[in-house]
Amino acid sequence: MNANLCMACMPADKNKNGLSLDVADTGVCGGCKKVSDVFDLELLSEYRKLGLADLDIWRNLRRLRSSHMNPSSHEMSLDALIGQAQEIASKE
16 A cells, blocks of 8 residues: 655645655655655654654655655555654654
């Protein structure tokens, strides 16, 4: 499953204006299938629950579980990425 979404495919109930490109990355949108700046909203939500600022995410963490740019692209598990984020958050 591709959870990545570009701004054009973002659900209307999501705060599009609150999303910074600092937390986007290049990948294939799961909606329109185009390569664009995309967001992994579930992953970003978990990072924000830990109190991480956009700049901390941009500097230190993966912004997508997978870019889906090629068939062999490796998807990291949400749990593994949250573990890395917890380490960053504990240093803040």
